[in-house]
Amino acid sequence: MDVKSEIAGKVWKIVTAVGDTVGEEDEILILESMKMEIPVGAPGAGRISEILVEEAESVQEGQVVARIEA
């Protein structure tokens, strides 16, 4: 499962790690955009297999920022 950013912005904080188990809509990382902290949630439950961005990195709308194995 691809975890996509729904907004362009900067990665502010990564609050999970590879291997973590998450439920649907759990926060995986937090972006900073429009002067707000915007959580990026899990599209479904599973285990985080990849985190593809680093803190302070810029991301585009629709960019895959992490992957989850169901």
Next chain:
Amino acid sequence: MDQSKQNAPGTGVRADLQAVLDAHAATQDAARKVAVDKQHARGRCTAREGIDQLLDAGSFVEYGGLAKPATKGMQGAADGLVMGTGKVDGRPVAIVAYDYTVYAGTQSAVNHGKISRMFQYAERQRLPVLCWLDGGGARPHDMFVQSMSMSTTFVTFSRLSGLAPTVGIVPGRAFAGHANLAGLSDCAIATKSASMGMAGPPLVEAALGMKLTPEEIGPADVHMKAGSIDLLAEDAADACRLARKYLSYFSGPVAPVAAPDAAKLRDMVPESPRRAYDVRKVVEGMVDADSMLELKPAWGRAMVTALARIDGRTVGVVANQPMFLGGAMDSPACAKSARFVELCDAYDIPLLLLCDTPGLMVGPEIEKTALVRHSARLLSALANATVPMMTVVLRKAYGLGYYIMGSRPLHPAILLAWPTAEFGGMGLEGAASIIYKQELEAIEDVAERAEAHRAFTAELKAYNTSLRVGERVGFDDVTDPADTRRILSATMDTFPEPPRRTTKKLTVSPI
């Protein structure tokens, strides 16, 4: 003696009456076991079972039940459309239900005539209309029947919106004409397993050479995310419950129920102005318990549109949603909200605007989505609405976003701010850069300049807190979140009764 006046053998009922009773009985589910069993095996209920769940028990009066297909050699109960009048919670409605067990619920020459008859009656009596849309578009066999091409079904149905609420229910499959009726409904409801599309598998295959199932063409979750449907139901029974609930908001006040715990509202907005929170919880905390019905929750997620009640009276809530895009208003959110404002205005439902937005979304990507037009549409809908509106600024009120979200120029009946409110004609960091341009440019050291910029921004922020703006009467009051519901309810007491309408106020646009 005329044979028809003799009693049918062994019944004690005259033969002419018996013939009618038999003809009616043949259209009922009990007489159509094979077809009904087949529908149940698909995991779906029949049109008549749908009607039973939608209407008050015993209230259904059927029209045109004896209709037969126009094409020679075809048979089908009520020609695939069960319709009539009935009641929902004691109030009259018209209902039309396509019967999937008759040629896949297709629209025929005869049932087009039937449905137009029902729509015309609903138009004359201003009856809400419930449509059970279980079918696969036009019945090809009837293309040789001349009247097939003269059907006014969709034209008449288009005109109903704004006269009385229209609801389209998609319990299974709705393609072509059936999807069109869903698209023209004020409120479209689909079950999770439903599929819908403007063209079904045979047309898609003919035009694109793709062999697809109905579910591959237009599953319900796709339509939820695209904004084509308003409510997603677990199953047919849930869809009927939602349809009844939706109609309840349009039929005047109900007895007030318990108010939620008001004190909870005090902690809903996080102390950090940068943190997101779910505005749905604010709405739930402000309106009557269990009265919130959110429409189109999966589309235009930067805003929440919901029907709800305050002390038993319906209110249409439009709220920014900080959980998505930080509450920045994008094109889908503006389009959804504009249409919702039209819906409320058309049926004289007052509006409640909850503002927490950093403004309209910015950047090259959003401009490609015609935000210039979509945001204008929302502003236009609010500026032209004649229903009273009330505004509560929960937190951020910036730029054109705030101007649209019920600011002073829109003349809200009351304009309240919570203590967490912060204001700015534009983002204050940007404003500081412009206002103090000369001062900032005069500072050579970069760190020193950044520090000065922070100080200027803080100065502007201090000038724009809710208390300071309240002193300048930028709104009607700064209020304790826990007292907000009481103030809104008391404000609603000052609203005049909406006029008794004999014509429509406006048509609700399909999207």
